[in-house]
Every structure is written in structure tokens, then in C-alpha cells.
Amino acid sequence: MTETQHDVRSLLAPLTAGALKSATRVWMAPLTRSRSRQPGDIPWELNAEYYAQRADPARGAAVIVSEATQISQQGKGYAFTPGVYSPEQVEGWKLVTNAVHEQGGLIVAQLWHVGRISHTALQPNGGKPVAPSAIRANSHTYVDDSMGRKPVSEPRALELDEIPGVIDQYRHAAQAAKDAGFDGIEIHGANGYLLQQFLRRSTNKRTDAYGGSLENRARLGIEVTRATLDVWGADRVGYRISPLGEGMDDPDDHPSETYGYVSTELGKLGLGFLHVVEQFGDAARTPETEPVLATIRQAFRESGGGAYIANGGYDGPTAAARIADDKADAVAFGKAFISNPDLADRFRRGADLAEWDRGTFYGGGAEGYTTYPALS
Ligand SMILES: Cc1cc2nc3c(=O)[nH]c(=O)nc-3n(C[C@H](O)[C@H](O)[C@H](O)COP(=O)(O)O)c2cc1C
Structure with missing residues (x-):
């Protein structure tokens, strides 16, 4: 055994994450690739081929977290991203889940509501995107074929009596994901989208039961998670957080307290996994971030949660x-x-990794999507 092979043994050992029997510890992170079929934001054969290429749990991902997938048109923030709410989208996702299962793999759907990170051109009837508060993000999106960047639109604050409807969107999408043959779901609570907008003080200025105290700001994420447990066993539900900032909003002012609380509440629900974006972009890890991550890990595990996915x-x-x-x-x-x-x-063999091409991350066709070869 070479030194490299020895080094990665812990990574290649099996794991049980809630109800997910993970053949190794190598998971595939959610990756927006903006290649769904239009109109209708529908997954199709090209997407099935891409996921199938990565789905053999011995060679690729033991568990795939799908690209972020909007739970409604209101939840959409970018052109060409897929949805999981219409019957046509459910049929499209069946192509993907069947292709993954044929490789022996597992795939969970990342459920996404972008909140204020959207544009009127993408919203129902050209309306304003919704958010906890009417504060525009300093962020860009793309709305059509040109893939040109546009500033996101000014959002409007959700009325208190609209919030049950938002929770219903998550419940409906959780059911659609089940109907589509996914093995579970991951609720997207990270990266500056709706649930994080509620959680973070800088984007939530509400004075009702969903704003103010930490408990109130965390309420929507917890209620959404609970709603999906009407559909899925908690052991097939995960939640993604980005406690250390991600460039979309001001960083959380008290990340240990905020995310320690959220992780405890999610753990109490018995969630199968917590998925933590520990580092965003090329920002270096610092010694100061370690205690925050330790607090989160301990809070989730000790309150009854399952696996911690870094x-x-x-x-x-x-x-x-x-x-x-x-x-x-x-x-x-x-x-x-x-x-x-x-x-x-490649990890097992100690082989070199191929470099990625940023120019083909978002949008386009097969090039830079299904064209990266596996080693022979
Ligand atoms: C092209 C691209 C698309 C991404 N799409 C998503 C997404 O849909 N949902 C999400 O939670 N994170 C998304 N991310 C963040 C990644 O899941 C991950 O957190 C980030 O790339 C850091 O991990 P890495 O260093 O292994 O690449 C995306 C990142 C990239 C580069």
C-alpha cells in the first residue's frame, strides 16, 4: 500500500448516515449547473447522464446531493435551474434517480427557495421576489439565454399570513421529490437564500414571531424541516448551513450561538445529517473558525442528530x-x-485530479458537463 492509499483509508470506509447506507465517506456537494430543459425547468437525459457518471458509489459519490432545486416558481432565482414541484419536473427527475440507482448510487434532492436572490423576470407575474424584509441584496443573477449578469431585484417582505404558504411549498416539494424517486432530501439553509435570510440579523428586521430573537429568526427553518417530516422519515432528511459566511450577506455576528442553537433544534428532530459549508470560495480556514465548527458538531450529535458532513x-x-x-x-x-x-x-489510487473549467460551470450543453472522462 502506498502512503497516499494509506492516508485516505478513513475516507473510503462505509458510513450509516440516518437511513442512508453510504458506501464511503465521499459525498458529492450540491452543484448548480443551469442545464435544465426549457420551458418548465425540467431535468432531462443530459442531466441523467451527468449524475449517472458520478453515481457508482465505489468509484464516484457514495451519496449525491442534487443541485439546488427550486420548490416553486417563487423560489427560483436563476435561469435554467430545475424545479421539483410540477408533474413534468417529477417525470424528468425520475430519469435522473433511475440512472443513479442503476449505478447502485444514492441521491437526495436539495430543496431551494432563493428568497430575495431573484429577479422580477423570473417571478410569477413579474412580481417582486419575497424576503423576510424589503432589503435588496448586493448580488447578481442571470435571467435568460444570454446568461448576462443582472443585479437582483428589490424584494418585498413576506406578510405573516403568507408564511404557512411558503412552508406548504416545501412540504409539496418534499412529496414531489419522493414521487420522483429520490432517496431523501436536503433543505438548503445556507449560502444567503431564504432560510438564511430569516436567520441572519442583517437581512431580517421583522418584529413578528419570525424576527428579533434567535429563536424567532430560526423559526422558519425549523418549521420547514418539521413540515417535510410529514413526508419523509427524519433519517432521510438533511439540512445545509454556512455558518462562517459566504459573501452574500454580512457574516453572522455570533456564529457559535446562532448555529449551535439551530444544530441543536435540528438534532432534536432526529435529522439524518447536517451538511456544513465550512469554508466558502478560496477563503482560508483560520484557527478562530475551529471552535465554531466544534460547537455545531457537538450540538447536532448530542441532541440526537445523525452524520456531520463537512x-x-x-x-x-x-x-x-x-x-x-x-x-x-x-x-x-x-x-x-x-x-x-x-x-x-482517484483517491483510492492516489491519482492526480483533473482541473475544472470555470467557464462551463453554469449553462450550456454537454461541454464541461458530461465531457470529463474517468480514468481507464
Ligand atoms: C458551480 C457551483 C455551483 C454550486 N451550486 C450550489 C448549489 O446548488 N447549492 C449549494 O448549496 N451550494 C452550491 N455550491 C457550493 C458547493 O456546494 C460547495 O459548498 C463549494 O463548491 C465548496 O466546496 P468545494 O471546495 O469542494 O468545491 C456551488 C458551487 C459551485 C462551484
């Missing part, structure tokens, strides 16, 4: 070391899975 800037050896140190149960890889469909196999 993400952000890992390679094979650093991921394996993190698992060996008991600081993660599995690691999700994002960009590395774009250009290495056989990522686990």
Missing part, C-alpha cells in the same frame, strides 16, 4: 485526516466532482 476546500488527504480526527463523518466535494466523475477511485 464541505469546503477539501482534497483526499485533508478530508481523510478530518474524518480520522472525528471532526467529520463524511466530506462532500464540489468542484472536484465537476471535473472528476471517478473522484473516489
